[in-house]
Amino acid sequence: MSLELKNVEKKIGIETHIYSTNLKLEKNTINILLGSTLAGKTTLMQIMAGLDKPTSGEIWFDGENVTGKEVQKRNCSMVYQQFINYPNFTVFENIASPLKITGVKPDEIKERVGKVAELLKLSAMLNKKPDELSGGQQQRTALARALVKDSDLILLDEPLANLDFKLREELREELPKLFEDRDCIVVYATTEPLDALMIGGNTATLLEGRVIQYGETLNVYNKPENLISAKVFSDPPMNIAEISKNGEMFKLKDNNVQWKSNVKIKDGNYKIGIRPHNITTYKEGNNSVEINGKVLISELSGSESLIHFTNGKLNWVSLSNGIQQKNIGENTKLFMNVDEFLYFDTNNRLVING
Amino acid sequence: MAKITLKDLSHSYLTKQSNDADWALRGVNIDWKDGGAYALLGPSGCGKTTLLNIISGLLKPTEGEILFDDKNVTALNPVERDIAQIFQFPVIYDTMTVYDNLAFPLKNRGLSKTEIDSKVKEIGEMLELTSTLNNKAAGLTADGKQKISLGRGLVRSDVNVIMFDEPLTVIDPHLKWVLRSKLKELHQKINRTMIYVTHDQIEALTFADEVVVMHEGQIVQTGTPVELFEKPKHTFVGHFIGSPGMNILPCEIENGQINFEGKIIPNNTSIKKTNFSKTQLGIRPEFIKFSNDGIKVKIKRVSDTGRHKVIDTECSSGSIKILANSSTEIPSDSAHITFEQKYTYVYGDDWIIE
Amino acid sequence: MNKTYNQKAWFFVIPVFVLVAFNAVVPLMTVVNYSFQETFGSNVFAWEGTRWFKEILHSERFHASLGRQFIFTFIILLIQLPLGIAIALTMPKKGWGVPVCLILMSMPLLIPWNVVGAMWNIFALPEIGFLGNTLNSLGFDYNFTQQSGDAWFTTILMDVWHWTSLVVLLSYAGLNSIQPAYYQAAEIDGASRWDIFRYIELPKMKKVLTLAILLRFMDSFMIYTEPFVLTGGGPGNATNFLSLDLVKMALGQFDLGPAAAMSLIYFLIVLLICWIFYNLMMKDEGRT
Numbered sequence: 001m002s003l004e005l006k007n008v009e010k011k012i013g014i015e016t017h018i019y020s021t022n023l024k025l026e027k028n029t030i031n032i033l034l035g036s037t038l039a040g041k042t043t044l045m046q047i048m049a050g051l052d053k054p055t056s057g058e059i060w061f062d063g064e065n066v067t068g069k070e071v072q073k074r075n076c077s078m079v080y081q082q083f084i085n086y087p088n089f090t091v092f093e094n095i096a097s098p099l100k101i102t103g104v105k106p107d108e109i110k111e112r113v114g115k116v117a118e119l120l121k122l123s124a125m126l127n128k129k130p131d132e133l134s135g136g137q138q139q140r141t142a143l144a145r146a147l148v149k150d151s152d153l154i155l156l157d158e159p160l161a162n163l164d165f166k167l168r169e170e171l172r173e174e175l176p177k178l179f180e181d182r183d184c185i186v187v188y189a190t191t192e193p194l195d196a197l198m199i200g201g202n203t204a205t206l207l208e209g210r211v212i213q214y215g216e217t218l219n220v221y222n223k224p225e226n227l228i229s230a231k232v233f234s235d236p237p238m239n240i241a242e243i244s245k246n247g248e249m250f251k252l253k254d255n256n257v258q259w260k261s262n263v264k265i266k267d268g269n270y271k272i273g274i275r276p277h278n279i280t281t282y283k284e285g286n287n288s289v290e291i292n293g294k295v296l297i298s299e300l301s302g303s304e305s306l307i308h309f310t311n312g313k314l315n316w317v318s319l320s321n322g323i324q325q326k327n328i329g330e331n332t333k334l335f336m337n338v339d340e341f342l343y344f345d346t347n348n349r350l351v352i353n354g
Numbered sequence: 355m356a357k358i359t360l361k362d363l364s365h366s367y368l369t370k371q372s373n374d375a376d377w378a379l380r381g382v383n384i385d386w387k388d389g390g391a392y393a394l395l396g397p398s399g400c401g402k403t404t405l406l407n408i409i410s411g412l413l414k415p416t417e418g419e420i421l422f423d424d425k426n427v428t429a430l431n432p433v434e435r436d437i438a439q440i441f442q443f444p445v446i447y448d449t450m451t452v453y454d455n456l457a458f459p460l461k462n463r464g465l466s467k468t469e470i471d472s473k474v475k476e477i478g479e480m481l482e483l484t485s486t487l488n489n490k491a492a493g494l495t496a497d498g499k500q501k502i503s504l505g506r507g508l509v510r511s512d513v514n515v516i517m518f519d520e521p522l523t524v525i526d527p528h529l530k531w532v533l534r535s536k537l538k539e540l541h542q543k544i545n546r547t548m549i550y551v552t553h554d555q556i557e558a559l560t561f562a563d564e565v566v567v568m569h570e571g572q573i574v575q576t577g578t579p580v581e582l583f584e585k586p587k588h589t590f591v592g593h594f595i596g597s598p599g600m601n602i603l604p605c606e607i608e609n610g611q612i613n614f615e616g617k618i619i620p621n622n623t624s625i626k627k628t629n630f631s632k633t634q635l636g637i638r639p640e641f642i643k644f645s646n647d648g649i650k651v652k653i654k655r656v657s658d659t660g661r662h663k664v665i666d667t668e669c670s671s672g673s674i675k676i677l678a679n680s681s682t683e684i685p686s687d688s689a690h691i692t693f694e695q696k697y698t699y700v701y702g703d704d705w706i707i708e
Numbered sequence: 709m710n711k712t713y714n715q716k717a718w719f720f721v722i723p724v725f726v727l728v729a730f731n732a733v734v735p736l737m738t739v740v741n742y743s744f745q746e747t748f749g750s751n752v753f754a755w756e757g758t759r760w761f762k763e764i765l766h767s768e769r770f771h772a773s774l775g776r777q778f779i780f781t782f783i784i785l786l787i788q789l790p791l792g793i794a795i796a797l798t799m800p801k802k803g804w805g806v807p808v809c810l811i812l813m814s815m816p817l818l819i820p821w822n823v824v825g826a827m828w829n830i831f832a833l834p835e836i837g838f839l840g841n842t843l844n845s846l847g848f849d850y851n852f853t854q855q856s857g858d859a860w861f862t863t864i865l866m867d868v869w870h871w872t873s874l875v876v877l878l879s880y881a882g883l884n885s886i887q888p889a890y891y892q893a894a895e896i897d898g899a900s901r902w903d904i905f906r907y908i909e910l911p912k913m914k915k916v917l918t919l920a921i922l923l924r925f926m927d928s929f930m931i932y933t934e935p936f937v938l939t940g941g942g943p944g945n946a947t948n949f950l951s952l953d954l955v956k957m958a959l960g961q962f963d964l965g966p967a968a969a970m971s972l973i974y975f976l977i978v979l980l981i982c983w984i985f986y987n988l989m990m991k992d993e994g995r996t
Contacts, residue, residue, distance in 0.1 A: 164397060164553060169598060173666075176655075197659040218658055237528075277661035297535035300559035300579050302596035303640055303677075308531065319661065321640070323559075323580045328539050412892050432896045445893040447907040458907075462898035506897060 001027040001062045003048065003153060003185050008057035010043055010209075017043050019210045020057065025185050030176065030201030032217065033189040035232055039206040041189035045155045048187060050074045062152070076153035077146035081161045083138035085130040091117070091141050092126040098149045116148045119178060136167040147178065154179070156188045160195070172198055193235045197221065205232040227348035230273050236306060239274045239316040255312045259289035261338055265351050273342040276306065279318035285337035293318075293334050298326040309334070356422040356514035356547060358409065360384040363418035365404055378404045380571045382418070386549075386564075391541045393562035394551045397594070401571040402551045403519060409549065410517050411435045422514055438507025439517045443524050444499030448492040452483055455491050456505045463510070477505045480540065496524045497533055504537075508544070518550040522557060534560055555595050567591050583638075584697065589704045592636050598664065601642075603672045605635040605700065612700050615649050615669055621698040623707055630702035639664070639677040641694040644685065648692040649674075656684050667691070742968035760969035770970065772945065773953040777929060780864075780949060784928045785921065787868055792875025792920070793913075797905070799880055810880075813873040821870075825937025828866040832938075852939065856946035859939050863947055866934060871927065875920045882916030883909060918989050922982065929978055950974060 003025040010018035018040050025031050033041040046052040047059065050071035058067045066074060077098070085094050095113045104112075117123045120140040130138050139159060146154055160168040176199055179186050190196065196203045196217050203221075204214040205228075213220050213229040224230035231238050242253040245267050251258040253269075278284075279291070293309030293316070300306075305324040308317050309332070318334050326332055343351045363382040371377055379401045386392055394402040407413040409420060411432040419428050427435050447455055456474045465473075478484045481501045486494060491502055500521055507516050518537075522530050538561055541548050550561050558565050559579040567574045567582065567590070574588040586592035592600030605614040607628050612619040614635050651667035651674060658680065665676040665684060676691065678684065700707050743760055745753040764770050799809045819827075834840040834851045839862075843850040852858040886909065894904045932951040935941070941948040941956070948956075954974065958967030 165555065165597075166397070166594060166599070194659060198657045198664070200657065221660055275660065297531065297538055298560070299531060299534065299556055301556040302559065302583060303638070306531075308535065323583055325579070328535065328542060410896070412895070432892075433898050437896065439892065439896055441889040441893065443887075443889070445889050448911045449907060458899070459897040462900070462903070503893070506893075 001152060001183075001185070002060075004060040005048070006058045006060065008047060008054045008059065010047060010052070011055045017209050018047070018054070021211050023204065023211060023214060025187065025202075027185060028183060030179055030186040030188060030199055032196040032199060032201060032203040033187060033206055034191075034193060034196050034203050035206030036191055038208070039232075040209040041206055042157055043209075044206075045078075045157055045187060045189055048153065049076050049078055049155055074153070075149075075151045076155060077149050077151045078155045078157065079139075079142050079146045079159045081158040083130070083135060083142055083162070085138055085141050085145075087130055090127050090129055091122055091133070091144075094130070094141050095122075095144045095148050098145060112148055113144075116144045119147070120144045120174075135163055136171065139163060139171065143178070147182075150182075150184075152184050154184055154186045156186070158189055158191065161191075175199060176201075193221075193233050196233070203233070205229045207232055223350065224273075224342065225350055227271060227273065227344045227350075230342060230344075230350075234273075234275055236276045236317045236319065239276065239279065239314075241272055241274075241314060242269065243272050244269050252314075254314060257289060257291050257311075259287070259338055261287065263341075263343065265343060269346060270351065271344045271346075271348070273344065274316075274336060275340070276317045276319040278337040278340040279316065279334050280320040280337075281305075281307070281318070281324055281332065281334060282320065283335045285339050287338040288335040289338055291334050291336055293332055295326040295328060295330045295332055297328060298324060300325065307332070307334070357388045357424070358384070358386040358515065358547065359421040359424070360409070361419045361421070363405070363408065363415050363420070365401075365408060365413070365415045365417070374571075378571055379408075379415075382573055384566065384573070384576075386547065388423075389545045389547055390564060391538075391562045392547075392549050393558035393565045394549065394568060395553070395555060395558040395565050395594075396568035397553055399570075400568040402553075402568050405568070406439075406517055406519055406549065406551045409515070410437045410439050412439075436510070436512045436514045437517060438510065438513050438515075439519065440500065440503045440507060440521045442520045444496060444503050446491045446499050446502050448490075450491055451488055452478075452491050452494070452502055453487040455502050456483075456487075456509055459506050459510055473509050473511075477508045480508070480543070481505050481536070496526070497529055500525065500533065501536075504540075508540075513546060515547045515549060518548065518552075520552050521550075522552075522554075530557075537561060555597075559595075567594065569594075585699070585706070586636065587706045589634060589636060589701050592638070592699075596638060596640075598639055598675050598677070600636050600638045601674050602634050602636050602701070603674065605633055605671070607633050607700070612698075615671055617649060619693060619698060620695045621700065622696060623700060625700060625707050627702065627707070632703060633707075634701045634704075636699040636701055636706075637693045638697060639675040641697040642674070642676045642691050643694070644676075644678075644682070644689050645692045646690060648690040650688060650690055652688045653685060739968045739971060742964045743972050745965055747964045756965060760965045761973070764966060764970050764973060769953070773948055773950050776948065777950040780860075780931070781925060781928045783864055784867055784871075785924060787864070788872045788875050788924060789917070789921065791868070792872050793879045793917075795872070795876045796879035796883055797909075799876070801884060810877070813876050813880075816870050816873050819870075821933040822937050824866065824870050825934040828862065828869075828934075829938050832862045854943050856943055859943060859946050863935050863938060866938060867928065867931070870934065871924065874923065878916050878920045879913060882913035886912050915989070918985065922985050922989075925985070926978060926982065929981075 005021050005023040008018065008021045009016070021044070033044060035041055043052065047054050050066070050069055054067070058065055060066065061074070086097065089097065092113060095116060096109045099109045099112065114123070117126060120143055122137065122140055122144060125133060125137060130141065133141065143159070160171055163171065172195060188195070188199065200217055202215060203217040205212045205220060207228055212232065213225045220229065221233050224233060227240070243250055244253060245265065247267065248260050248262065249258055250261055291311060293307070293311050296308040296310060298305050298307045300323050303321065305320050305322065306317055307320065307324065307326060345351050360382055363379055364377060365379040366377045368376050374380065382405065394405060396402050404413065408415045411427070411430060411434070415428070419426055421427065422435065447458065450458070453474055456477060457470045460470045460473060475484070478487050481504065483498070483501055483505065486498065491499065494502070507513060522533060525533055534557065550558065552558050562579070564576060564578060565582055566576045569588070569590045575582060575586065575591045582591055582595050586595065586600060589602050592602060603614070605612050607613070607625055610625045612621055612635060619635065649669060651669045653665060654668050654673070655666040657664045660680070662680055663678045663682065663684065665678060667674045667676060667689070674691070744756060744758070746756045747753050800806055831837045832839045832852050834844055840850055850858050852862040890908050891904065894908060899907070930951055931949060932955070935947050935949060936952060939947045941952045951974070954967060954970050957963050957970065
């Protein structure tokens with residue numbers, strides 16, 4: 001069982017919202033659509049569900065062409081960013097609603113709802129109405145309703161975006177466990193790279209209506225095909241600089257920082273991408289190069305410190321462990337881990353990493 | 355500028371209170387120095403906005419007193435207390451220009467035209483609004499409008515305290531850090547007491563010298579970001595700060611020692627009292643290491659976030675999360691772990707035992 | 709998003725279609741038809757072209773009743789808008805006072821319009837009406853059936869009593885949608901009550917007030933039932949507003965042609981002013 005998009009394109013008037021896309025999602029996989037707000041994730045998901053028709057191209061599910069099929073006839077369920085529940089139904093009735101519509105017997109409904117409710121820790125709330133629940137519990141109800149149907153395709157459109165930071169962490173942890181043993185295809189849209197990394201599975205990076213890269217999550221993260229895919233899959237944003245290579249010596253174009261490396265690429269001009277956690281206030285890795293920075297601010301997030309700094313024209317972010325409070329305007333020494341640099345040629349394609 | 359003292363402050367929105375849950379704030383005592391940057395951190399519903407409104411005078415407390423510089427201001431209204439407040443969404447006078455918006459509070463206080471002009475220009479420059487001074491305020495972006503709100507508080511030289519009520523709520527995520535650094539910069543420049551209310555630990559820990567963590571109407575811990583991270587005094591603080599939060603697991607106290615999973619855990623506390631209804635062990639994921647000996651755990655899941663690995667493990671007392679370097683070798687099935695003695699804490703009835 | 713196209717929905721629309729066609733479209737077309745013709749009774753018609761339109765537009769009688777109408781509407785708007793806003797400002801926002809005030813305000817709007825006219829007719833009678841009697845005993849020489857000034861006074865008073873509540877309810881809704889933070893910020897800024905009204909409340913009520921002006925303009929410009937029952941257009945022609953005059957012409961004199969032409973001109977004037985208002989409203993939408 002697989003979901004395949006063949007040359008799917010979506011145009012509204014003269015604007016192209018989705019450029020010709022080819023994607024094959026296999027059974028029992030979690031597939032993450034990663035991209036910024038207007039990248040086209042929601043449009044793509046609506047086409048997959050059947051809520052919207054592509055302007056051209058086909059959708060094949062389980063070897064059958066379902067392009068024209070209405071969403072009611074496809075076996076899929078969807079969870080949204082806003083906690084969508086029937087306000088007048090109790091939690092039990094909410095979860096049971098898709099089963100009731102298809103005429104499942106009351107005994108079976110009770111059993112299936114009970115199972116899913118336990119999975120999502122809602123067993124104690126079955127008699128409450130959505131407005132009596134907290135945000136996290138409402139979203140769990142929506143999730144339970146999507147799961148109870150045992151659909152072949154489950155679509156989640158930024159389901160954690162409206163939750164408090166801690167609740168997001170909790171629910172994000174539970175998600176992969178919910179989808180084990182379910183023989184379905186899960187598609188999860190998000191703007192946060194951390195979601196993709198924590199959930200695993202496969203990731204497709206999207207930008208402005210195009211799927212830039214699709215593959216196993218860690219693969220897309222460590223070996224981005226091009227600069228765009230690398231940028232989409234970085235939070236905090238990736239630091240980018242132009243460099244030139246001459247023999248073993250590499251030098252940043254805009255200042256005097258230079259280092260030696262055995263990386264096997266031709267001499268010439270390149271761009272490097274450095275993820276913030278590869279620039280730290282302490283030495284890490286076997287090959288590190290120093291860079292001076294004037295601190296713009298240090299943001300502390302519990303266990304880590306994000307230091308925004310400038311060096312000449314460069315405006316970069318570094319991520320170090322521990323709590324490092326720096327004063328604004330302070331000059332500080334930072335270390336870049338050369339082994340983790342990503343090298344891109346002048347066409348923004350990945351040349352080599354590390 | 356003022357030193358702020360809160361004495362035995364309690365507040366309820368109901369006219370009659372029958373139990374703890376009827377109180378939004380219970381027995382709050384705070385001593386804040388002049389000119390400091392403070393944050394009130396807590397989840398939705400913990401009472402932080404109530405506390406802020408009591409300090410600013412928009413709400414009169416059911417019980418307790420507020421003192422500015424040792425003077426009792428409990429009965430005074432906001433204007434008489436000389437405070438400024440910035441709200442969750444930008445509050446500006448749509449029909450006025452940016453200049454008139456900033457001048458408004460000064461006009462109402464009867465300052466002369468020349469005085470107003472110099473003050474407005476000064477603050478306009480500080481907030482980088484000079485080029486837009488003559489534009490209609492309604493035409494600015496969300497962060498521009500929040501700056502105007504902030505400006506109206508800063509123009510008044512008689513302001514004792516500036517209060518922020520989750521001011522970055524409407525700001526675009528990728529612009530938040532710009533405004534955060536602006537606020538921090540401002541505080542360093544003008545040195546006035548600032549109180550910042552939020553549920554986002556990054557905002558609180560970055561902005562404040564001292565953070566007040568609140569939970570269900572009470573202050574749970576007050577301290578610097580480092581203190582809150584390294585030694586949480588309450589299990590809630592351990593859980594709320596840090597991503598992922600502290601591991602909190604049930605343990606036994608025997609002969610003044612911690613007994614966890616049948617092993618004695620070395621720690622730096624001398625435990626004298628033993629009559630608690632529950633005792634728990636607290637250790638942050640960052641301070642757990644793999645070893646040849648120690649607590650036996652089963653490895654359930656490993657997530658690679660690029661900058662570190664999050665390892666979900668399970669033992670008979672519950673699940674334990676471990677944060678390890680990306681390069682660390684993770685055993686595949688089961689392993690032994692040890693806790694860093696310095697950061698191992700024990701909690702009785704949720705409060706730290708020292 | 710492309711929803712699936714459901715043809716069955718058209719069947720639900722057909723009854724409404726038929727009703728509207730019968731009650732609105734057909735009569736309107738009939739009027740247009742009459743406006744270009746002369747009738748001699750017994751359904752005999754002769755084509756007159758644009759004669760009626762030219763006559764009406766040059767007629768003094770038309771100018772007079774149009775003038776009266778504009779003055780009336782202007783005075784009504786001048787009184788009802790500030791009065792309505794002022795009342796809305798004093799209404800409570802919470803507590804048991806809210807439903808009480810809302811009910812009191814809604815009551816005048818629910819009374820059938822001819823009953824309103826009849827009520828005020830009796831109320832204002834110089835000898836036995838409460839208003840009439842009181843005014844006369846206070847020394848005023850009040851008689852709305854004989855003095856034009858008094859007739860205007862009474863008609864305006866009646867309309868204010870009848871319709872100000874609409875402005876009140878709309879303004880109240882507008883005021884209630886202002887978040888408390890604005891008032892709090894103004895309090896902190898040291899703003900006076902007038903400043904709060906001018907810089908916060910009025911701008912935030914703009915949309916609602918535009919609606920109120922539009923509705924009140926249309927209704928007062930087309931006013932018929934109440935003044936008809938109250939004064940019948942008198943004394944003489946004093947309160948002979950546009951629609952009153954129109955009906956007199958059409959039904960009284962049975963000059964269908966001129967009456968039809970006049971009603972079309974009337975219709976076009978209202979349409980024009982509404983279009984101007986609509987564009988003003990939409991212009992502001994575009995700017996924000």
